[in-house]
Amino acid sequence: MTAAFDSRRRRVLRAALAAPALGLLSPAGAQSKGGKPLRLAATRQSLVGAGNPDTAVWSYNGSVPGPELRFRQGERLRIEVENTLGVDTTVHWHGVRVPNAMDGVPQLTQVPIKANGGRFWYEFELRDAGTYWYHPHLGSPEQVGRGLYGPLIVDETQPPSVDRDIVWMLGDWRLDREARIVGDFGNFMDASHAGRIGNTVTVNGVIRESFELRAGERIRLRLVNAANARIFGLEFRGHDPMVIALDGQPVAPHQPEGGRIVLGPSMRADVLLDATGEPGRSYPVVDDFHPRRAYRLLDLRYANARPRGGRAGAPLNWTPAPLRPNPWAPRGA
Ligand SMILES: [Cu+2]
Numbered sequence: 001m002t003a004a005f006d007s008r009r010r011r012v013l014r015a016a017l018a019a020p021a022l023g024l025l026s027p028a029g030a031q032s033k034g035g036k037p038l039r040l041a042a043t044r045q046s047l048v049g050a051g052n053p054d055t056a057v058w059s060y061n062g063s064v065p066g067p068e069l070r071f072r073q074g075e076r077l078r079i080e081v082e083n084t085l086g087v088d089t090t091v092h093w094h095g096v097r098v099p100n101a102m103d104g105v106p107q108l109t110q111v112p113i114k115a116n117g118g119r120f121w122y123e124f125e126l127r128d129a130g131t132y133w134y135h136p137h138l139g140s141p142e143q144v145g146r147g148l149y150g151p152l153i154v155d156e157t158q159p160p161s162v163d164r165d166i167v168w169m170l171g172d173w174r175l176d177r178e179a180r181i182v183g184d185f186g187n188f189m190d191a192s193h194a195g196r197i198g199n200t201v202t203v204n205g206v207i208r209e210s211f212e213l214r215a216g217e218r219i220r221l222r223l224v225n226a227a228n229a230r231i232f233g234l235e236f237r238g239h240d241p242m243v244i245a246l247d248g249q250p251v252a253p254h255q256p257e258g259g260r261i262v263l264g265p266s267m268r269a270d271v272l273l274d275a276t277g278e279p280g281r282s283y284p285v286v287d288d289f290h291p292r293r294a295y296r297l298l299d300l301r302y303a304n305a306r307p308r309g310g311r312a313g314a315p316l317n318w319t320p321a322p323l324r325p326n327p328w329a330p331r332g333a
Contacts, residue, residue, distance in 0.1 A: 057147035064205040066150025088112035092137035129156040130248030160318040163217040172198040172227035195229025216307030233289030245270035250320030274312035
């Protein structure tokens with residue numbers, strides 16, 4: 001392996017992250033609503049950045065994360081899943097109220113989607129707005145750990161007013177010196193301790209150096225922890241993020257306890273982030289859930305441009321819609 005990658009990896013392990021800046025986040029292939037199948041396949045992706053080896057991953061529609069599936073509350077999701085991998089799979093719609101047969105639990109609610117060409121249709125109504133995600137529910141530690149996850153966003157009929165709506169899917173990988181996924185899934189050490197904690201943290205499938213903000217804007221940041229075992233405790237230095245939803249469900253808007261947003265595996269937090277920093281400056285987002293192993297996830301980097309009349313600081317005149325009754329609840333319960 002090249003010295004460049006070795007030194008890079010050490011930086012990755014410290015997570016002083018150094019990938020070249022990429023464009024604004026938008027998971028590839030945004031539209032899969034009805035029609036286009038969700039196709040599982042082996043592919044390669046540059047997780048650790050240009051000039052370093054790609055990583056062999058498993059993906060939905062050729063990218064990690066998989067496509068952002070986006071609907072409005074009350075719409076129907078109707079998607080065919082096609083499995084070209086060499087292992088059986090299912091899709092679980094994490095946090096979504098679905099009919100039992102759509103829940104993706106192998107042998108219990110459905111027959112697994114067979115390896116090498118199996119297909120299955122998922123179809124259900126999206127009754128609740130919120131930030132959700134999808135992933136396999138068969139051999140999940142390995143299948144999710146190799147990259148099978150993607151965001152499912154259901155918009156409120158009247159969402160809070162923001163300048164941008166952004167998803168960050170947090171991933172955690174155990175890579176070797178060649179940027180290959182270490183295949184020791186389910187080993188005894190992990191299973192008997194804190195689970196499979198990796199050595200490389202990605203945001204939307206890549207190590208990111210920075211995320212661009214424009215002074216004065218308000219963004220809705222949808223954080224999704226797609227890691228197998230890593231718990232994140234994110235501090236947005238120099239900023240006051242406001243939590244408006246947890247695990248898809250709206251909550252009374254509040255500042256996170258201790259100033260940091262804690263996300264266990266599979267958890268989601270919707271956060272309003274007002275860009276109150278100074279143009280031209282950078283502010284780190286730090287994961288200090290384990291204070292002695294704190295690292296910089298990325299920098300919030302302000303463009304030099306002047307504020308352009310964004311919504312930062314505006315009162316949040318927003319009342320989330322009440323939950324709809326669950327039509328699948330047992331009667332008389
Ligand atoms: Cu799940």
